[in-house]
Amino acid sequence: MSTNPTLYRFHGGLHLQDHKAESLVNPLQQASLADELVIRVSQHIGEANTPVVNVGDAVKRGQLLAESHEFVSAPVHAPASGVIKAIEARPIAHPSGQTADCFVMVPWAGEEQSQSKVAHSQDPREQLKTIRAAGIVGLGGAVFPSAAKLATALKTGIDTLIINGAECEPYITCDDSLMQHKPEDVVRGIAILQNILQPRQTLVGIEDNKAAAIQAMQQALLQSELMNTAVVSIPTLYPSGGEKQLIKILTGHEVHSGELAFDMGIFCQNVGTCSAIARAIDHHEPLISRIVTVTGPGIKNPGNWITPLGTPIRHLIELAGGYSVQQPKLIMGGPMMGLDLKSDQVPVVKATNCILVLNQEDQPEPQDCIRCGRCEQVCPAQLLPQQLYWNSHAHQFENAEQYHLFDCIECGCCSAVCPSHIPLVQYYRFAKSEIWEQRRKTYKSDRSRKRHEFREARLLKKKQMDEERRRQKREALAKKKQAEQKGAADKGTKTQNADAVQAALERVKARKKTQHIKPKNTTELTEAQQRQIDEAEARRKKITRDDS
């Protein structure tokens, strides 16, 4: 069980000062409830949620707050019992200080927490449903809905289940403390995943700078008697916790460019997610809290807190003794890939693994690239970061794509070693978003062009039909004239005129009548049919509007 299999190396990577000890001095603690919780309506990657409760509603701990019926989505639940004070746009963790819809909730003070084990189903399908209903997402940072990932993986079949406990970013210890203090939760989660996926083998990858976590996990595994499951100690080298890197280390396989891990029968899940899955199945507890590391040189008492989602970061800072520097710089996540926070009022979300408080320092001015190639030496994706930089800088996005821009995992190694202090990753993010924007535009203009062409064709057809009708009419008229001229020879002119007037009146009458009569096939419509017609009408109107 503890035998280390052959390990493989990925290219590059960095040996970083890990700064893990600071936040591991204190044991894992339960964070107190803040006076106000701010819960984002959507906290996952995928389709947006819609609120199912209203302002003023009293909600219970674990009650559903928002959901979506789309496949790639995860519902959000009340992290505590309380009253929904507002549903409004609040600042969220986003580098540009963006806002998003949030529930603002005032929790009841002193509410009890039920920890009792409840009966659960062994049926994988039922378990999958429970995982989906519990709103579980990948807690390693990607926040991809776990149920969607599992369901997709089930279709292809899984050979190897990889549990990611690498936690390679400096400072962050939330997974480390989870494995140290609650390894049985993680192992239980692994057992559930095994029940659903039926993998041939399971490998738990943990960096070797977490000896206590490795030991605790091995112990818990021994007690669980899980088969074909091993804890693997991997060398500490950033970014070994990147999914593709971890897969390479443990199996030697490279996830093909543009593909996903389960395309090669591998399923990767973070240890925190395993624990959340265990709580959802065993305790029917949805994902309403997570472990957050509060650490860094700018905080007084670093540590790990089990934090209700929606807790404002300010509250966590206070729990950690407050700032110890004059000008704190707040980062959500680690120093290598984290996000710059503009305010400490933003709430904890499912993706929040760490609050890093640094001292605000002047960044060195970027200089010109001297092509030293250090970026290339450390790039775990074996890219040419320098070429990507030149091309992104010069807006040569097509060239950047040819240099495999989209295989960049934005780990930040290149920026960290750049002697010219060029914010390389920033350039790659910029280039990626520009390319996405261009694609969106191309898609849109393609669609408009097709519509336009269709309309032109339709108008042309109509014109031709009108022409044909007019021609037929002219012919008919000409025939009639001939006939009338024939008749005029037989009858007198006066009666002929009176007849003509009479006939015209009849025609007008008839036409008026037909205008009120609808075609017969639309007289008796079902509601559904009527709706379809209305929708079609609306679409038609919209198209004509768009086209004009």
Add this chain to the structure above:
Amino acid sequence: MTLSSSPYVTPSASTNRIMLNVLIALVPGTIAYIWFFGVGIVVNIVFAIGFALLFESLVLWLRKRPLKPYLADYSAVVTAWLFALCIPMHSPWWLVATGIGFAMIAGKHLYGGLGFNPFNPAMVGYVVLLISFPKEMTTWFLPIQVSGESLNIAQAFAYSLGYADIQQWDALTSATPLDQYKTSLGQNMMISEIRQSPVFGDFAGLGWEWIANWWFIGGLYLLFTKTIRWHIPFGVIMGMLIPAFILYVTNPDSVASPGFHLFSGGLMLGAFFIATDPVSASTTNKGRLLYGFMIGMLVFVIRNWGGFPDGVAFAVLLANMAVPLIDYYTQPRTFGVNPPDEHH
């Protein structure tokens, strides 16, 4: 709002530090140079650095760029120092000014300054002088150990500024060992005969061989501090050694030994200090090996069949030209793109 994006780590390296490392690595070889040839080289270095900073400031001023960050990156100092080591000692001041001026203005700033020049600026300056002033560029002084005397610092300055009686020192000048080797071979002399000349030492030029040793030691410092990587020096040395060895083994009478070639002229300095200029070198590992190999081989070709006794400058410039092509064809295999054998 200041633009801020991860990673948030204190940078571990800086361009200034890289350049400073190169300067540190140049010190032992420069001291050896002084030991064998006297303080004249110091005059070269002082003039070169002075003019380099002057021209750099001038262009920066014309380009409306801030002076301080650009002058403080030591890149001009490195270029100047290397250039000063390449040209003959006791060069007149105007020769130094012309060469380094061409290096800084045409070789560096006309292309956009540091990081944008496709050619090694020091070599651009050197080659311009070599072609334009062949007499001045082939007037080399004998090692102290052969001639028995050298100029002191005041005399050296006076000489460079044109105030000294140049005729007086003529006896001290001589062709370089490489030059002598080439001319002698042209006269159908045997290697063993050529080696009788007092300018030759144990295995290469007297004095020169030891200076080359110290460049090698400086190069090791650069490798040890990770200022450079091994690929380019290794490529240069192999590019020289392999053909030299093959020819030497087949024809030892008319071809100098690989050791002679390795420790003669500018090869060692070129391998560790000139070819490794990152701006004008290849950037991929495979490319660097190829680029280095190309330089080594070209030096050997020029020395044996070309019109110049040494060929480091031309070899470097030719290889510089091939860099975009080398870089394009030596891209590493991106992670996940056509992975090698999937079965282990």
